[in-house]
Amino acid sequence: MDDRTMRAVLFDRFGGPEVLYVGRVPRPEPAPGEALVRVRAFSVNGGELAARSGRLRLFTGQRFPQRVGLDFTGEVAALGAGATGVAVGDRVWGVVGRTAFGSAAEYVTVRAGRLGRVPDGLDLVAAAALPVATTAVTALRDKARLRPGERLLVRGAAGGVGNAAVQLGRAYGAEVTALARAANLNFVRTLGAHHAIDHRSVPPGELGLFDVVLDTAGTDLRAFRRLLAPGGRMVTIAFDLARPAASLGYIAASAVHGRGRVRFFSGDPGRALLDELAARVAEGVLRPAVDRCFPLEETAAAHRALEAGGVRGKYVVRVD
Template sequence: MDDRSMKAVLYDRYGGPDVLYVGRVPRPVPGPGEVLVKVSAFSVNGGELSARSGRLRLLLGRRFPKRVGLDFTGEVAAHGAATRFAPGDRVWGVLGRTSGFGSAAEYVTVPEERVGPLPDGLDPVDAAALPVATTAVTALRDKTGLRPGERLLVRGAAGGVGNAAVQLGRAYGAKVTGLARAANLDLVRDLGAHEAVDHRSVRPADLGRFDVVLDTVGTELRALRGLLNPGGRMVTIAFDLSRPVTSLGYIAGSALHGRGRVRFFSGDPRRADLDVLARHVAEGALRPVVDRVFPLDDTAAAHRALEAGGVRGKYVVRVAAE
């Protein structure tokens, strides 16, 4: 086998999980300020499902094949000039917005500012569930300024970002309420929520008032916004893909009308964010939650499972490099 090539998950057309396949592509070469990471594992994220299905085709275009995979854990295999990492360093990271997808592969090149040292004692497969938690840190620390004693509502509390938000909200001293499926309420409580509520058994209006609302779903934003106390803050990391124009229009208009503004953002973490994550892990405030581990050849099955809903934490794909 040509050692200048590698396995990677690809797709040649938009569609369901079955469009994914494992093919061979050239192994990347790190440039100045970049590291080449031999990937141990990556997780499956909602944004990849939207991209693969074609919901973002206006942004992504029709040039194929396309790649999947956003975050990763692994080991530095090589590096370009002027980097602080050395071959053999255990690392984790997230590809930046300009890099797109591509960590679902045996190797990936990443700018060194997108990579951080993997915390000691973390298994790299379990750790692959955590880089997305930088989004929860940004939401609670930077976007909403969550303070001790405040009431925090996390919608999607058992998901990848949601489970981290529950853990961090508790660590930050908030009174945490988690919304999730009935089957996942035990997990939400175990992660530190003071209250765990079945989202299908209660109307938003019956939940009470909150100082901070973190939404990971993107629907019912008006109802959730109505739960804010005076001075409350709300952030969402999703919007309604079935009504994107209406949904994004509501988010934009919230700055002008009614109680509280709904802030929308997508994560774009750098090394400083990963270092914060590592500190939370070291302090015992954050732990990975892995629902199931798939082999690289079954990446399509991992996408299918995430689309089915009900995930408890993250679906992780283990990469077996040759």
């Protein structure tokens, strides 16, 4: 096989998981300051589903073929001129960029400063469930400034960011309430949740008050904002894709109207944040949660599974 090309997951039109296929594209070369990473695994994220379906076409454009894959683990295969902080052969993890995709492939290039070293002893396939956990670190530590003894509500607690937030919230000393499907309540308890509640059986208004609310869904923000105690903070990592203008408008208006600003951000980790993640893993307070692992050729099945709901942690795709 021509070593100037590689396998990658592509799609030629917007649509459901069935539009995904494995094709061949040129193998990238690292530019100055970049590293070429041999990808071993990546996880499936909600933003990719939205991009593939066309709901993010204002950001992704309409030129095809397009790519999927946001995060990754692997080994550094080559370095561009001036790239520092990592060496060829290092086991690394990272995210290609806030609005970029393309890690669903045999190789990916990324700025060297966006790579962190995977902790020793952590399998690279399992480790692919964790780069998204940097979003939980930023949300709780930096945006909400969660303090020991505070009451934390995690919405979507069984998902990729949510399961990490439950683990980190417990490690930060908070009293953690996890919202999840009934079938996943035992799972979030094993992560460290003090209270696990079926989000379908208990309406938001009956949940009580919280010092910090972390939302991973982006819908019904008004209802969950009402749960903030005096001095409470709400952080969301999503907005309502069915009503994007109204949803983002509400988030913006929350800074000046009503009780408690809704802080919105999109994760974009660099080396410092990835190293913080590695430290939490080394301490034993954060562990990867892999629901199921798929081969590269079944990436469409992984997308389909995530769309069906009910994931416990992350769906990971293995690149052999």
